[in-house]
Amino acid sequence: MNAPTIWIIAPGVIALLLMLVENRRVLSLTGGVVAVFLAVSAQFVPIEEAFRVGSLSIRIESSLNILGRQLIIQPSEGPLLALIYGATALWFFGAEASKSALKFVPLGLLITALMIASIAVEPFLYAALFIEVVVLLSVPLVTSIYKPPGRGITRFLIYQTLAMPFILLSGWLLAGVEASPGSLSLAAQSAAILGLGFAFLLSIFPLYNWMPMLMEEAPPFAAGFLFWILPTVTLIFGAGFIDRYSWLRNSPELIPALRYSGLLMLITGGLWAAFQNHLGRIMAYAAIAETGFALLALSLDLRLGIPILFFLFPARALGLALWSLALTILKERAPSLKYSDVRGLIRTAPFAVTGLALASLSASGFPLLAGFPARLALWDSLARASADAALWMGIGLVGLFTASFRMLAVLSMADEYTGWGVSENWLQAIMLGLGATGLFLLGIFPQVIQYFLAGLPTMFEHLGR
């Protein structure tokens, strides 16, 4: 038995089988239970070590050969798999409440398995090919056959597809730079191509314009899932590049490039969010700002930055899951998610509005919520490295706060004589309540999540040590 079969091929096969199931509740529960099982096993089952189950002695190998190349899941990557599958389980359990399980669970599980494959494949730059397959699978996830495709999905397809050639070519050029480190022109060419590849893949300014467009066109729950999984795995993939190529890691241009692009994402994401009049677009800009936080973490001293990067991930997953579930519920009760259509919805959908407000405040780094500890650690470390950068980060956060309070104000602006009522069903209320509780728990007891995150930097050979 080997790890890639358990955490990549088996979930892929299960995802294909789930496509035959037509019961939403069964799909949501099965997908969620499978993801929880995969997460728990990734956290606690040792790889490359023999262990006993009753009278059986089992050893899980770390690699699997496919067409002359390898899929390798290192023992140190177990907690990362647990984090990804654990967050996927959250989305799957929420899928029933969002009434989107039919397409979401099978495609979501397949996408997650392929994303894990992109982390596991050797040579690692082939990850770009797996990410492209994920992009293609994402199109039916966020579109409907009964609705004409908008510009958002077209741009998403174009931008993400263009990333792949750049990443593959840069990988080849980077190997050349390793072989002849004195060639400055080759180094500049590879860095430029690599930068372009990641600019497309991570949707760096101004290539993120598909995200707000997609939030206007697509079901919020599915789009939120994409906004979580694509950047999370891409950031790990990008950190892998920095880890493997010493000239890149030691390049004096790397830190300013990461810091300026991170700040640009955070400031534009935050400020644009503050001026939006559409709840979905605000979530998209918050997701853009989240990627900015992650890039800022990578721009720090990597012994400090890598743990902060991993610390950002759980809050992002939980926050986006809650936010997109709340948006899905609100979208059912309003003609659109524009401010003019959602005014005063707090009186008819109080759980959804509370979930939305808490998720957006968490993204803004509001104290006691999940986003706060990681943002505080990041801000503190950034201020030590550059006071100017810390000031700009503050401006981005102010933008996100403004968006949160504007949203809350609009959603509370009901007519005076509108009565209070709860229109969410019990499942939606429970899922929203659990999500909100999770945000508070992660915010008040951040050390709990450290148990899972502490070992993650060891998946890199040079970073975070």
Next chain:
Amino acid sequence: MPPFLSLVVLLLAAVTSIGILLAHHWRWLVIFLAAQYVGVFVLALQHLPLGMATVKVIAGWMGAAVLAMTRSNFEEDASENILPQGRLFRLIAAAIVSLVAFAAAPQVDAAMGGAGMTVSSGSLLLIGMGLLHLGITDQPMRVTAGLMTVMAGFEVLYAAVENSVLVAALLATINLGLALTGAYLMTAARAVDEIAAEEEAEAA
């Protein structure tokens, strides 16, 4: 590659990629796309064994067939039979892209460890034309053709430095996936019109 064959292949790549850009009727677009993969096959053959180069052409043809079959299910669009607006603009833009591609080919050839001038020029031409196409359209079929053209150009160039079977298989999968995604988006775009037409007919 003999100089004459090089010239023929480059001419084929240029004619087909410009044809895709200018074609107004979907049948011509698909014909040019399928013919483009013959050029891709010959260019890929410079660095890949026959079997792997064949995979590229077959995947491309299957992609073109998927697009054609999907489009053939829709009613003919009357506007496709008239001369399109901006054809001169597209031609001039294509000429500029061709010039840039041929001018940049020597540098790319040097950077790619001697891929060959024909391969470098052909791939840059395809990538440039594909990008130009993506810049001027948002129709699902045309976007798909543009992306397939960019990918074809990239595959030709990448074949010079990487001949892994896994990569060839994944690139073929991606090409087919692009065509299927395009077909899905085309169907989605049309389904709404058809439903609306049916509802109107019922109402009448």
